[in-house]
Amino acid sequence: MTATHIEATSERIETTLVGVVAAKEIRDARRSKWFWMWTAAFAALAAVMASVALPGSQVAGYGSFGKTAASLVALAQIIIPLMGLTLGAYSIAGQRENGALRFLMSHPISRSEVFLGTYVGLAVALAGTVFGGFGIAGLITVAQGGGANATSFVRIAVLSWLLAISMLGFGMLISTFARRANTALGVAIFLWLGLAFLGDLGVMGTSVATNIPTWGLLASAVMNPVEAFRLASLTAFSGSLDVLGPAGRYAVDALGDSLGWWLFTIAAAWAVIPVTIALARFSRGSDV
Amino acid sequence: MITIERLTKRYGRATVVSDFSVDIADGESIALWGPNGAGKTTVVRCILGLVRYEGTIIIGGLDARTHGKAVRRAMGYVPQELSFYDEMTVFDLLDYSAALRDIPTERVSEVADVVKVGEHLHKKVRELSGGLKQRLGIAAALLPDPPILLLDEPTSNLDAKSRDAAIELLQGLRDEGRTLVVTSHHVEEMAMLVDRVVAMERGEITTICDPSDVAEVLGLRAWLHLVLTNGSAPRALDVLSASGFTAKLNGRGVLVEVSAQDKGEAVAALQRAGVSIKDLEVWR
Numbered sequence: 043m044t045a046t047h048i049e050a051t052s053e054r055i056e057t058t059l060v061g062v063v064a065a066k067e068i069r070d071a072r073r074s075k076w077f078w079m080w081t082a083a084f085a086a087l088a089a090v091m092a093s094v095a096l097p098g099s100q101v102a103g104y105g106s107f108g109k110t111a112a113s114l115v116a117l118a119q120i121i122i123p124l125m126g127l128t129l130g131a132y133s134i135a136g137q138r139e140n141g142a143l144r145f146l147m148s149h150p151i152s153r154s155e156v157f158l159g160t161y162v163g164l165a166v167a168l169a170g171t172v173f174g175g176f177g178i179a180g181l182i183t184v185a186q187g188g189g190a191n192a193t194s195f196v197r198i199a200v201l202s203w204l205l206a207i208s209m210l211g212f213g214m215l216i217s218t219f220a221r222r223a224n225t226a227l228g229v230a231i232f233l234w235l236g237l238a239f240l241g242d243l244g245v246m247g248t249s250v251a252t253n254i255p256t257w258g259l260l261a262s263a264v265m266n267p268v269e270a271f272r273l274a275s276l277t278a279f280s281g282s283l284d285v286l287g288p289a290g291r292y293a294v295d296a297l298g299d300s301l302g303w304w305l306f307t308i309a310a311a312w313a314v315i316p317v318t319i320a321l322a323r324f325s326r327g328s329d330v
Numbered sequence: 331m332i333t334i335e336r337l338t339k340r341y342g343r344a345t346v347v348s349d350f351s352v353d354i355a356d357g358e359s360i361a362l363w364g365p366n367g368a369g370k371t372t373v374v375r376c377i378l379g380l381v382r383y384e385g386t387i388i389i390g391g392l393d394a395r396t397h398g399k400a401v402r403r404a405m406g407y408v409p410q411e412l413s414f415y416d417e418m419t420v421f422d423l424l425d426y427s428a429a430l431r432d433i434p435t436e437r438v439s440e441v442a443d444v445v446k447v448g449e450h451l452h453k454k455v456r457e458l459s460g461g462l463k464q465r466l467g468i469a470a471a472l473l474p475d476p477p478i479l480l481l482d483e484p485t486s487n488l489d490a491k492s493r494d495a496a497i498e499l500l501q502g503l504r505d506e507g508r509t510l511v512v513t514s515h516h517v518e519e520m521a522m523l524v525d526r527v528v529a530m531e532r533g534e535i536t537t538i539c540d541p542s543d544v545a546e547v548l549g550l551r552a553w554l555h556l557v558l559t560n561g562s563a564p565r566a567l568d569v570l571s572a573s574g575f576t577a578k579l580n581g582r583g584v585l586v587e588v589s590a591q592d593k594g595e596a597v598a599a600l601q602r603a604g605v606s607i608k609d610l611e612v613w614r
Contacts, residue, residue, distance in 0.1 A: 047390055047391050048389060048390030048391060048392050048397075048400055048401060048403070048404045049400065050392055050397055050400050051397075051399060051400045051403070052399075053396075053397065053398065053399050053400070058432070059430065062426070062429045062430055063430075066426055070417075073417060137414075140413060140414040141409060141411075141413055141414050142414035142415060144375070144378075144380055144409065145407070145409055145412075145414065145415075145470075146430070147378070147379075147380055148378050148380070148402065148405075148407035148409075148480075149402060149427065149430040149431060150399040150400070150402040150403040150430070150431060151399065151402075151430055152398065152399055327382055328382075329341075329375075329380070329381040329382060330380050330381070
């Protein structure tokens, strides 16, 4: 039993190892009371929204699923960012703090594999929560006689998951900087406040105080991933962006039918950007 | 063979390991000894590639910096304390570790039996005693049957009985021809376990010596706790003071400060003066 000569092996990313870490993250999420609490809260609120939204659908002018979807967008843009950000923020920092990350990385696994496995596992777990909530809302809607606009409803569910993994990426980016889990969680909650509430107010305030051109207002709105999700979702079931006033009308005029796909692409880009930066930072080799 | 050359690790402005160089032969077991903050754990973390460092670490002919995965395949690591994965069962933790090394699940039961945690496989990690957690850490490290074992303070959180059992287990692993790198601040354990002691202080090597010489070379002092018959403590204090020892009362006995070489002299001085000793213990 000697180590005179160790055979050099590939240091490339192995999908099997990513899968092993991801599977553990999914198992941990299933065992976590916090995760079930989030899932139950989202599912319960989605069910309530679906129950109360349908009777008013004729008043609002949207067909069946449309009214439910509008309510779920309002719910999702508050709850999902908080869920994704806190899960992501705790992921790396929590493991670093309790020593689990050191134990994990004492195995023949690279930093990139650890990071990607954690991300994929949490993204799958979030898919369960998001699609579970939308699924319950959808079943209630169908049971109450609604059924039109189902495609838009599914599209909004997918957008909600993109928002969830975007926030997960932001959370994990915070996690790569923080030495302590509580610090990471604190920063994540501040970011949630900024993205879910203050960002929208900032855009509105800026547009009032300055003579920002209409295209500038639209661009500054989609700079906020939560707002990008909201606009993409609203476009998905209403086809218009009246909530943005002149900027919305400008967008519809300028982009026409492709507006929905543009906004979907921007929301998808927001799902990729933060996690890519976080992966690059973690893989560069900071101490664990 | 592990070759460490001019290893230096800095955290901000603080240098925690400085210019550390040592060669470790195949099958050799060495101890990194020193007080808390000496830098021993940091050396182990550098070997594992858990932290960035300056200098070179070559393991089995490969640079640990550029071939991290390959060299970690040849190493098992036992952390100071398994204070995580509390909600996992012993089996699940070992199975997870095995999956990360692409080792079949059947190996889990095999290794669990070797380190005597086989009957606890379905317990949660948080339900284990300190000694069993230590054994679980060793079991995880042994899954790939690695030629190199890195052990970070393997006995620090154990009671005397568990410590003896852990030392016996580690002696067995050493006798199988594995290379052992152990961090510890217990001199007496190292004498039983390792071939060489690398003594460290403030991140630097102060000396490298045979384990039996470490106490003498480093001028280590200890306290001898003597339990005496009723009423003989004052007389013992007088005798020890007259013989040049520093001593003080402690319950029904006395504490005597001794060097590594004169523990017997303190006892002999008391016996010559007719003070009978019921029991004794060495405190470090």
